[in-house]
Amino acid sequence: MKYILLLVFALSLQLGLAQDKSTKDLDSILQTMPKSEGLISTYFEDDKLYFKFPEEVLEKDLLMVTRLKQLPANYSAYRNAGSKTSEQMIHFVKVGKSIDLVQVLTTNVADEEDPISLSVAQNNLNPILASFPIKSDEGKDIVIEVSSFFNADSPSFNIIPDGLKSEYKIGKADDKRSRINTVKSFPQNTEITHTLTFPTSKPPRGNSTNTFTFQINHSIIALPENPMQVRYEDSRVGWFGLRKYNYSSDALKSDELRLIRRWRLEPKDEKAYAKGKLTEPIKPIVYYLDPATPKKWRKYFIQGIEDWNSAFEKAGFKNAIQAKVAPTEKEDPNFSPEDVRFSTVRYVASTTRNAVGPSVSDPRTGEIIESDIIWYHNHLRSYRNRYLLETGAANPKARSLDTPEEEIGEMMRRVISHEIGHALGLPHNMKASSAYDVESLRSGEFTQKMGIAATIMDYARYNYVAQPGDKNIRFVRQLGPYDDYAIEWGYRYFPNSSAEEDKDILKKFVDQRSTDPLYMFGGRGNDPDAKTEDIGNNSVKASTYGLSNLKIVAKNLDSWTTTAGQNYEDLEELYGEMLGVYRRYIYHVVSIVGGVNETLLHKGQEGIPYQVVNTTEQENALKFISDHVWTPQYWLVDEALVSKFAKGGKLESLINMNKRVLNRLTNAKRLNMMWDTHSTLPGEGLSPQELLDALVKDILTSRTTPDQVERELQKHLVHQLIELEKDKDLALELKGHSLALQNGVLSNLKTEMNTSDQTLKAHYTYMVKMLEKAMEVGD
Template sequence: MKYVFLFVFALSLHLGMAQDKTSKDLNSVLKNMPEDKGLITTYFEDDKLYFKFPEEVLEKDLLMVTRLKQLPANYSAYRNAGSKTSEQMIHFVKVGKSIDLVQVLTTNVADEEDPISLSVAQNNLNPILASFPIKSEKGKDIVIEVSSFFNADSPSFNIIPDRLKSEYKIGKADDKRSRINSVKSFPENTEITHTLTFPTAKPPRRNSTNTFTFQINHSIIALPEDKMQVRYEDSRVGWFGIRKYDYSSEALKSDEVRLVRRWRLEPKDEKAYAQGKLTEPKKPIVYYLDPATPEKWRKYFIQGIEDWNSAFEKAGFKNAIVAKMPPTPEENPDFSPEDVRFSTVRYVASTTRNATGPSVSDPRTGEIIESDIIWYHNHLRSYRNRYLLETGAANPKARTLDTPEEEIGEMMRRVISHEVGHALGLPHNMKASSAYPVDSLRSGSFTQKMGIAATIMDYARYNYIAQPGDENIRFVRQLGPYDDYAIEWGYRYFPNSTPEQEKEILESFVDERSTNPLYMFGGRGNDPDAQTEDIGDNSVKASTYGLSNLKIVADNLNAWTTPEGQNFEDLEELYGEMLGVYRRYIYHVVSVAGGVHKTLLHKGQDGIPYQVVDKTNQINALDFLNKNVWTPQYWLVDKELISNFAETGKLETLVSINKGVLNRLTDAERLTMMWDTHSTLAGNGLSPQELLNLLTEDLIYSRTTPDQVERELQKHLVHQLIQLVDDKDLAMELKGHSLSLQEDLLTDFNTRAGSTEGELKAHYSYMIQMLEEALQTGK
């Protein structure tokens, strides 16, 4: 036993000496590497990255946010620089001689004093994302190497969705073309930027390298030790939220609850606040402008941010949100836009036409910790073009591509307000644009006071309804009454109240308001009152005004966009976007046919949550389509205009737009939904059989001498009727009706073919052949 003891002692001594030597060697290495102190002290050089942190960081609640910093061209229409790919709470956990990086699941919760909390813990084991051997442990400091973790495509990063991996046939990340780019540490966060390169066997067009390279940024953020009190969602008010399942609920199941995401605003003077006096918050929301923001636009950015102060005043706060230029190095040498303590509006020199308003929030409580608004430079071009196309008929200031600076500035201001709204916790509210009567939007006094929609959070950008001669019109959106209402609901401070007590108070607040159109919230779906890019309470009337204006713009497009001595590139771009505007106006009306009005209600409030659109309104919508779509719109393909830039003509483009409208109306899924809602929901709507009858009458029976465009639509309608019979999911009642329509059309076409000559006879003979083959197959 003595020899065994001596051997074990000698071995342990040897291992200890070896460990001491390893630690000394590592300390020597770290001593010669650049050190950056912060939440996690980092050492980074030549693609080697070490983390050093004290024991206090172990099992501390941290948030890891992964974003795309740069991405390949033509990669995805729904992802751009700044897009978040994952957000997860993590812990660094010591297990023996290793540190595990653990994802902490926060969705399933229970009261810690409730025995069921033990079961919640046992049945929700946190996954281990990575494990790192401890390289050194000196006093309270622990050192690990994380180089390989950030040079890999960890599934937890969710860099490329499975759908895109499959679509582009993307392989594994190439180690030789992947690297860590930079590392920065701050008191409350650590930032790691790295590059991942992937081979792709089926890249998008114009990618001849068969390669995708991404630059990714990871933020590791310390979450507040003092948790903010949660606020429960009310679905009738639009807020971004966090879903949780409460197993301590008194309901006979795990109760799903949603917490809203909001900044922590508390009054400096609670006594004054309780007396109804406007009070400054202890910590206002501060946004710093990017130093790269052109000077002439800065005032508009500041206005767009601080416009929200009027809404915060409804919640009892003054100067709640502040915009500032960043401090100079002399004023604050430690300032950095990447420091989580500072929220910024970044100005990005990019061809991207977009702006975004992301934020980072505490997954435990919903507290918004930091936000970076991103403005992409070329977004100006989108707004300039649409300003001309949608308002130029009634707005002389819009009739140029050299839009006056104050007009562009006003548009930028409102875009920034919209994105800040997202960063404050507000999602889109597409219902709000239907709150105002259409004709009120032709009133100068109304639009100057109320704007063009009840919220800045709708996609209601311009007043395309106002007509030539209407005076003192507001053409650009602004904050509205819904914004005041939503901010008051989310940010009103209730001292000494529990979340449950707050919920009861706020439910009464919403009960009194939510059925008023000014305060309604709604997503998209099949509600014609909750569409994107529309304004006014009547789609048919609004689009009629819009098309009247667009025809004036079409007549003047060349004159307004192309000065003497200039080529026609701008004209071609504007023409393509003009077709898009026409399509939008038409689709706003298409949504009325078969639509369902959705009103978010609680029991006891007046109204019906789901009600089909009245039949008269649906028929009016089809009459509009008959006049403005099925009857060819040759003003859209004017020879004098198109000959300036097009080599092949645009008639096929017009036919394609029209076919798209017809596809939408005769879609089997849509017709099945109509069949269902017509039978089971409140209201007197149009049946799908009646819809098909009206389409057949408008497109075929009422057109005795169809021209070339009308003939294409007739063929397409017959094709759609044939396809409906073959659709396996279509209700049998609708299949039978489609067959009956085909048989009637066959009889009609045979009659017409016998009394016509030339192109018409050939047209009817072709459709006779289509129908005979289809009916024969069906039998």
């Protein structure tokens, strides 16, 4: 027995010595590795990454945000540098001799004292994203190695969506061409950047390497110890939000809760605030400008950020949002834009023409923790070009590609304000531009005071309505009354009240305002008053003014864009964008046909939420389309302009634009929707049958001597009628009408074939054969 005890003792001693040696070996390894101390202390060298953290971090609410830092060329139009691929709350959980990285699900909730909370927990088991053997847990610190996790394509990262994996035939990440790049820790966050490389057997055009390489950034962020009080969404006020399902609801179902995303603003002096005095917040929202921001633009960025202070004053706060130039390394060696304690405006040297305003929020409450606005350098070019094309006729300052610095600065200021609006919690509000009467946009007094739309969160960038001779016009957007209203609703502070009590107070606030066009909110949908890139409350009138201006621009485009000794590259670029401007103006009007006006209401407010656009407005829209589309717009392809850069002419472009407009009007989905809404919603609007009749009359029967552009459109209309009759999704009643139209058109064309004009005779004969062949197949 003594021998057995001695043997056990010896083995235990040997195992203890081995463990002690292993711990000492790890300590000696870590001592030689570069260390970054913070929320999670990291040790990183030669693709080896260790996390070291105290036990207090275990089961602490953390947020892991994954973003694309760099990505392949031509990869996706909808993903760019800075795009978020995943955002999830996580816990580090100790299980035996391992640490599990667990995703904490926050969507389904219940009162902890409600028995149903047991069922919520049982039916929402948190997934384990990874498990790491504990390398050391001496004292209170735990050490794990996470190298393989960040060197792999974990499904939780969601780097490449399944659709793109399938489209490009992307394989598994190549370990040999993937690596961890940088690791850095701060008091409230840890940042890991790594590279993942994938083989692809069907890459986009221009990629001859059959390779996609991405650089990924992961942020692990400590969530607030004291969660902010939530604010419930009101659908009548636009706000980014979170969706949750409350199983403790008194409703006989899980009650959907929507919380808004907003910064935590609390007054320093609650007593003064309660008396209606403007009060500074305990913690203002502060943005630091990237040191890479060109000095001449910094003042405009600062103005664009701090412009929101006027809106915050409506909520009772002064100096609520501030902009500062980031300190240099010499001034503050501890400052880093990657530190979650600092929100920044990044200036990126890139050919991308865009700017974005992302933010990170607490998934428990919606509290915005930090934000990084990204400005891509070439975004200036887009705004300069559109400034010339949309305002040049009435605005002498826009008649050059060498736009005055103060004009460019004003555009940048307003773009930054727009992106800051997103970072404050506001989504786009495309309905706001319809709040202003079109004629008021020609008034200097009105536009200087009210801007060109009721919010800067609409895509109402320039005043294209103002005409030559109009005086003192504001051409660039600015903040408006809706911005004041939305910020007051979202940030007004109510001391000593619950979220439910706040909801009741704010509901009354919205009830009194939401039916006023100045304070309406709306997305894109099928509402012609909620379109992107438009201004004014009458698209026919606004687009008529816009086209009148665009014709002036077309005549002067060469002289405004090209000086002696230059080639015509700029002219060609601006010409292509001019066609895009024309197309936008037309599509604004097209959306009226079959449109349904939406007004977001709660019961008890006056009005009808959904109403068909009336017949007169739709007929006016069709008349506009007839005048400005079906009637060939040869000013768009003037040979004096096109001959300077187009080898083969541009007539085909004009024809294709006309076809695309016709496709929109004769789309089966649109016609079915018109058929449905015409029968079930209030309002007297065009039926789809009336629309098809009008198109046949306007494009075919009323044009007795069609020219080459009109002939192409006529053939396309016949083609569309044939395709509609074959479309399986088209309502049967509309199929019957399409067939009847084809018979009527066929009879008419046979009569027209008797013409002595051989070109027209051949044209009509061709369409007759199209219809006869289609009818034979149908029989």
